[in-house]
Amino acid sequence: MKIHLHRFGLLPIGCALGLALAQPVAAVTDEEFNALKDVVGKQGQRMDQLEQTHQQDQKTHEQDQQTIQKLQQQVGETQQIATNAIQKAEAAQVQPVHPIPPGPASTHNFMVVGDAEVQFGKVQGQHSAFAMADFAPIFLFRANDNVLFEAGFDVTLQNGSQPGGGSSTHVDLSFAQLDYLFNDYITFVGGDILLPLGTYSERTAGWLNKIPDDPLARGFVPGSGIGMQLRGAVPIGQSGQSLTYAVFGVNGPSSLDTNGLASNLDLGGNVGDTGNWHSNPSGGGRIGWFFPWKPHYDVELGVSGQSGEWDNAGSHLWSAAVLDAAVHISPFFEVKGEFINSWYGTDDSGNVHARGGWVQAGYKLAGLDLDYPVINNLELVSRYDRVDDGLGTRTDRCTLGYVYYFSNTLLFEGDYEFVHSRGPAALPSNEFVFQLSYGF
Amino acid sequence: MNSLRSLKPRLQGGILLATILALACAMSIGIVLADDAKAPAAKPLSPPPPAPEKTSATKPEKPALKKVTGAELYQIHCNRCHPERYATEWNSGEWKTLMTHMRVRANLPPAQAKQILKYLQEDSGN
Numbered sequence: 001m002k003i004h005l006h007r008f009g010l011l012p013i014g015c016a017l018g019l020a021l022a023q024p025v026a027a028v029t030d031e032e033f034n035a036l037k038d039v040v041g042k043q044g045q046r047m048d049q050l051e052q053t054h055q056q057d058q059k060t061h062e063q064d065q066q067t068i069q070k071l072q073q074q075v076g077e078t079q080q081i082a083t084n085a086i087q088k089a090e091a092a093q094v095q096p097v098h099p100i101p102p103g104p105a106s107t108h109n110f111m112v113v114g115d116a117e118v119q120f121g122k123v124q125g126q127h128s129a130f131a132m133a134d135f136a137p138i139f140l141f142r143a144n145d146n147v148l149f150e151a152g153f154d155v156t157l158q159n160g161s162q163p164g165g166g167s168s169t170h171v172d173l174s175f176a177q178l179d180y181l182f183n184d185y186i187t188f189v190g191g192d193i194l195l196p197l198g199t200y201s202e203r204t205a206g207w208l209n210k211i212p213d214d215p216l217a218r219g220f221v222p223g224s225g226i227g228m229q230l231r232g233a234v235p236i237g238q239s240g241q242s243l244t245y246a247v248f249g250v251n252g253p254s255s256l257d258t259n260g261l262a263s264n265l266d267l268g269g270n271v272g273d274t275g276n277w278h279s280n281p282s283g284g285g286r287i288g289w290f291f292p293w294k295p296h297y298d299v300e301l302g303v304s305g306q307s308g309e310w311d312n313a314g315s316h317l318w319s320a321a322v323l324d325a326a327v328h329i330s331p332f333f334e335v336k337g338e339f340i341n342s343w344y345g346t347d348d349s350g351n352v353h354a355r356g357g358w359v360q361a362g363y364k365l366a367g368l369d370l371d372y373p374v375i376n377n378l379e380l381v382s383r384y385d386r387v388d389d390g391l392g393t394r395t396d397r398c399t400l401g402y403v404y405y406f407s408n409t410l411l412f413e414g415d416y417e418f419v420h421s422r423g424p425a426a427l428p429s430n431e432f433v434f435q436l437s438y439g440f
Numbered sequence: 441m442n443s444l445r446s447l448k449p450r451l452q453g454g455i456l457l458a459t460i461l462a463l464a465c466a467m468s469i470g471i472v473l474a475d476d477a478k479a480p481a482a483k484p485l486s487p488p489p490p491a492p493e494k495t496s497a498t499k500p501e502k503p504a505l506k507k508v509t510g511a512e513l514y515q516i517h518c519n520r521c522h523p524e525r526y527a528t529e530w531n532s533g534e535w536k537t538l539m540t541h542m543r544v545r546a547n548l549p550p551a552q553a554k555q556i557l558k559y560l561q562e563d564s565g566n
Contacts, residue, residue, distance in 0.1 A: 140537050150541055194545075
């Protein structure tokens with residue numbers, strides 16, 4: 001019983017304690033509730049607003065994306081248009097049927113070069129006189145990279161024939177040839193061609209020759225002929241050395257009077273306007289070797305020849321062989337020359353052996369380094385000629401002269417020729433010549 | 441006490457086994473060391489033998505040929521027959537015509553003529 005009473009006694013005490021400990025919740029007033037309700041309501045409204053803003057932003061973003069896509073599409077279309085335009089422009093440039101050759105503009109080109117000389121001279125036994133020695137224009141027409149047409153004239157004045165007097169103009173076609181460059185090694189030349197017998201005829205001009213008169217032995221070979229030629233050069237190494245060749249066929253020398261008399265030999269005629277005077281053409285060629293060991297130091301050697309019928313009957317041959325040489329030692333000194341040997345059969349004189357040679361030297365006084373203006377523009381020249389025409393006339397000529405260079409193209413030359421000639425066709429002895437020569 | 445007694449033969453067996461293993465290792469180490477001592481020393485790397493000397497039978501090297509420039513070719517060729525013409529006297533197109541003329545007249549190798557032309561055109565100024 002004590003235990004039960006003890007237990008029952010604890011129970012109310014526990015309840016009492018529980019009741020005492022259990023704090024009553026604070027009472028929420030209506031005002032507070034309403035305030036809280038307002039806050040919640042406002043929060044809800046705020047949430048709605050934010051949600052609406054978000055939806056609007058999303059729509060705006062979608063619109064921006066669409067705009068960006070449209071702009072990208074437009075940019076792509078613009079680029080395509082530009083590309084098409086460029087392609088069209090390039091295509092338009094390629095339209096020409098014939099490709100435009102590379103290099104400087106103008107496929108065609110026409111030029112006039114040449115020279116002119118006026119002389120004052122005196123031959124022993126004659127009066128001194130001025131003479132319009134030569135006006136020699138050269139016309140160059142380049143059709144394209146491989147075709148060149150060139151022609152040279154010599155225009156001179158002569159006294160008019162008596163009794164009218166006055167003067168007459170003589171025009172000589174010195175050469176007129178078509179050059180076609182097949183390839184790097186073969187060039188075709190056709191027409192009235194300069195003949196490669198030696199080098200003088202190909203490299204002569206009034207302003208190039210340092211002595212006004214031509215070498216005597218050049219009279220034994222023709223300077224030009226009507227025909228065709230193949231020529232070219234083969235380089236050797238990289239130093240400028242080369243081998244050159246030329247092979248040609250021309251109508252060749254002919255007879256002035258159809259027959260084979262020695263005096264009728266005509267080296268410059270037979271141009272073919274009435275056919276070749278004799279039945280067969282004349283052929284020949286030249287082989288040359290050029291070796292420079294440095295600029296202004298070089299040597300050139302060549303051997304050339306020609307042979308063919310000359311009389312109308314074709315009974316006699318005319319032949320020639322030429323050895324040529326040139327040496328340059330420094331920019332100031334040069335020596336060159338030719339040996340010409342010709343022989344031909346005749347009706348009256350048997351085999352005629354006309355031969356001769358010349359050697360010419362020149363020294364520019366600028367090589368002395370004297371620093372005098374007149375001296376530096378002066379070149380001393382000399383030439384020795386010796387010829388035998390094979391018909392009894394022999395000539396030795398020694399020429400001493402000078403060249404004064406007003407410029408690289410305006411030359412004042414003077415020389416005195418000591419001539420010793422004997423035989424039926426002996427030349428006048430001694431003469432002096434002054435010449436003003438201009439190259440253009 | 442009884443457990444200790446039972447361990448004695450085992451201990452003795454273990455000690456014997458360890459002794460045998462130690463002896464085997466020692467013997468192996470000794471054999472290896474002995475082999476190293478007997479092997480000869482490794483040869484050091486020797487340089488490659490020198491190239492054989494060139495005999496007269498082999499071709500000597502030729503010095504490289506100096507290639508001539510356009511300006512030098514101009515000096516070589518364009519002063520042989522006439523005074524030099526200045527590059528400024530004509531324009532590029534005219535030089536092309538003139539060099540074609542000179543290539544034929546002087547029988548110039550084409551490569552050299554082209555080099556001279558290039559030099560003149562570059563210096564012509566037009």
